[in-house]
Amino acid sequence: MKKILIAIAVTSTLAITQGCASQIKSEPSTQTQASASTVDDPNNNSNHHAGHETRDITSKENSQQGHSGHDNHGGHGNSQNSKAANAAANLSIDGSLTPKNPVNLVIDVKDKSGKAISNFDISHEELMHLIVVSDDLQFFNHIHPTYKGNGRFEIKTAFPKPGNYTLFTDYKPAGKPQEVSVLKAQVPGQISTVPTQVDTTSSKNIGNTKVNFNLSQPVKADEEVHLVFNLQDAKNNQPIKDLQPYLGELGHLVIVKQSSSLTSSDYIHNHAMKDTPGEVHFMTAFPEPGKYKLWGQFKRNGEILTADFWVNVQ
Numbered sequence: 001m002k003k004i005l006i007a008i009a010v011t012s013t014l015a016i017t018q019g020c021a022s023q024i025k026s027e028p029s030t031q032t033q034a035s036a037s038t039v040d041d042p043n044n045n046s047n048h049h050a051g052h053e054t055r056d057i058t059s060k061e062n063s064q065q066g067h068s069g070h071d072n073h074g075g076h077g078n079s080q081n082s083k084a085a086n087a088a089a090n091l092s093i094d095g096s097l098t099p100k101n102p103v104n105l106v107i108d109v110k111d112k113s114g115k116a117i118s119n120f121d122i123s124h125e126e127l128m129h130l131i132v133v134s135d136d137l138q139f140f141n142h143i144h145p146t147y148k149g150n151g152r153f154e155i156k157t158a159f160p161k162p163g164n165y166t167l168f169t170d171y172k173p174a175g176k177p178q179e180v181s182v183l184k185a186q187v188p189g190q191i192s193t194v195p196t197q198v199d200t201t202s203s204k205n206i207g208n209t210k211v212n213f214n215l216s217q218p219v220k221a222d223e224e225v226h227l228v229f230n231l232q233d234a235k236n237n238q239p240i241k242d243l244q245p246y247l248g249e250l251g252h253l254v255i256v257k258q259s260s261s262l263t264s265s266d267y268i269h270n271h272a273m274k275d276t277p278g279e280v281h282f283m284t285a286f287p288e289p290g291k292y293k294l295w296g297q298f299k300r301n302g303e304i305l306t307a308d309f310w311v312n313v314q
């Protein structure tokens with residue numbers, strides 16, 4: 001069987017090195033694991049990312065730079081990218097990967113030499129943040145695996161329908177920069193071929209809360225942008241004044257670029273920089289032109305509100 005290296009498909013400035021790519025090969029529904037820096041190409045064909053088997057690509061540093069966008073474009077994406085990843089994650093799935101069936105995700109985090117990383121810093125109240133999206137970006141889930149020690153995290157979760165899923169694991173090895181490792185899972189079955197709807201709604205009602213998201217001007221790639229979410233009471237349109245902190249912030253924003261094969265450079269995780277009553281502000285930058293989906297997350301009355309919007313970046 002031919003082996004290929006998984007490369008990270010990326011923005012133009014990313015230096016791809018062998019250190020950036022890594023491992024895994026495991027059938028989605030089995031518990032086998034591998035941890036070489038190559039992957040068996042199940043189709044024995046060329047290197048377009050080894051199809052969509054469960055696999056792991058690892059990541060670049062940081063994603064939670066959050067608050068102002070700084071020098072690395074809002075968190076994560078394309079500029080501090082000449083550094084190779086310092087860690088990698090491996091996914092194995094315990095259970096039958098069928099739609100809506102809860103399975104146990106087992107995520108092992110290792111350092112560059114393949115040794116388990118056992119100490120992590122808490123970041124936004126958790127040791128690991130796991131963002132699961134379907135590759136058509138219609139499904140989004142933000143969950144927190146439990147740390148089991150010796151580099152291993154576990155969580156039970158379900159995938160809604162057949163298709164390919166990308167799992168962004170966001171964690172911080174103790175004393176080291178934030179890491180994002182990308183994992184893949186495939187739920188077998190008839191995959192819808194309907195093209196993703198890019199819905200341009202700028203207002204969503206989530207329970208009793210109306211979330212409005214308007215861009216005052218076209219968004220250009222690589223420019224810092226100020227994103228404002230306007231939250232109103234759905235009944236009377238009054239500004240919401242009772243938002244609660246969610247994971248230590250007034251809002252979290254996850255952004256994923258539409259792509260045929262999602263990588264860590266398609267993922268941005270931002271935190272609210274300020275809020276005025278009824279408004280939550282974020283600063284970010286979109287690394288490349290394209291369509292991006294945004295999920296703003298806020299907490300009110302003890303419930304997490306997730307509001308999704310699309311942004312077209314020129």
Ligand SMILES: [Cu+2]
Nearest residue numbers: 126129130142
């Ligand atoms: Cu989280």
